[in-house]
Amino acid sequence: MDKSLTTTLLFSCFLLISLSVSSLAQSCSSYSFSNSQKYTACNELSQLSCSLHWNYHPSNMTADIAFRKTGASTTNWIAWALNPTRQGMAGSQALVAYRHSNGTVIVYTTQVDASGSMQPASLSFGVPNISAEYTGGDMIIFATLQLSASLVSTNQVWQEGPLSGGSPGRHPTTGQNIQSVGTVNFVSGTATSTGGGTSSKARKRNVHGVLNAVSWGILMPVGIIIARYLKVFKSAGPAWFYLHAICQTSGYAVGVAGWATGIKLGSDSPGITYNTHRKLGITIFALGTLQVFSLVIYLNSN
Template identity: 55%
Template sequence: MEKTRKIVLFACLLLVSFLASSSAQTCLNHSFSNRQYANCSDLPALNCFLHWTYDEAAGTVEVAFRHTGTTSSRWSAWGINPSGPSMLNTQALVAYVNSSGIPHAFTTSIDSMSPSMQQSALSFQVPSLSAEFENNEMRIFAVMRISESLLATNQVWQEGPVSNDQLMIHPTSGDNMRSTASVNFLTGQSGGTSSGSSRTRRRNVHGVLNTVSWGILMPLGAITARYMKVFKSADPAWFYLHVVCQTSAYAVGVAGWATGIRLGSDSAGVTHNPHRNIGITLFCLGTLQVTFASRVFMFLKSYKQTFMVEICGACRCLLCF
């Protein structure tokens, strides 16, 4: 009994660590209330993220730049620089919270190494530009009309202090000197740590998690209980292996189910009824197994019974221990 408790505790710790890692801040697990973007990238410095959609027919790129963990007394900026990964010649979008408490966004062309950060036109049109500040996160939304030569280029982003509505110079060390990367608006590739279509990535993760859970680990746990228990040398190892497989299967299955729910919420109006119904059925059966199997085991064990019945996914297995 003590070994079983340790195994279950270990499996729970694995689940907690898995959920904690999956909930880490990335561009893939962020959604906007009234916007959707086809691609995103975790920028490698300053806790920043870039989301974008390229409209080939219109020749525009719709972007959303997010700077998390900032304050209302700091400015945030993002831009592209076809001449190289540097501040000079960057065509930038800048935002800060003014003295009235309103987020203000503007464009500026950085033509010198000591920019004034004053509003100026860019080398391309920006038909739409706005900013939001909420929960210590600055967001810059823009539509850029750029030529094909700028689809694959360099991106630069920065942040610095604001004093009396004046944008002061940013720090010149640490991550502020590493805030450059490449970006390809057409292919979805970026110099950040993760890029590409967020929904495609979620679909792939959803498929892999559910395949491993319901397609591999759950059947493996049932097979272990069914065929290994006949060997005396495998007793009680088969039971512990069975518990680990089933518990791990449920943990991974919960993550896969949650990813599917997120995909559904991001795809309003698109419904795959057979797939959804099968998923709900499997999740309910798996939850019943984890909820009731351990209670049945404890009840029968306390009265020194010889057999217990456990529901294994969609199957019922008679286990002798």
């Protein structure tokens, strides 16, 4: 097997592994909780950088849930709620958490009334266990919910807002704060967002994936194929080299954009690190950089 074909095969293997890991890395199921709790269902909520994880137990209609807010501010409160009567916070049965000025995490249940009041109160369903923690920049609420038949599939809403005088104040009524509503089905393991378009972070993830797929998955391999197979035809003349150079340089440029988008996603997600994905990305980016440098050196020497 000649060196050119070996290089092509190795690059293809790196590419396939990278794309597979990228797909897995974007799943909330890869998150490791500090208490080592495992959840069979999870959904990335499309607003406010939140996710919901749960285990549903049909034998007694209970659900163990974890609501996670990524990059949570220590001066903000967070809340997740079920609302069987409507979409939105008003009338919802909520779990609330925030970090006290002394460093402790306060967590409690509340029934949110039309005025937005969030005073501690029992819910219309049982919550035998509830706790919260602030770790690695994330605020997480853990709870066990005693559900009824009407609550196993219902509306959900999640929020964050500023603290006022050490207690939850009114949350903003613009942007993602009014779009953070949807539904959850504890039995099927699905959750949806009905409050608007894709979040900024979700758009960046999509852009990151598309740019890298086009760069490392299309342009760079096409450049390699051109160099391997077209140069043997005399009629191709020097055109094969220019096509090869165009594919490689444009592929690298697109790859740089994908790399930069990935770095931005990382900075927007404190406390979340996908080590394998990062290492593979660095390896592929380094190999692509060496390829482009070799092209520059070749052009300067001729």
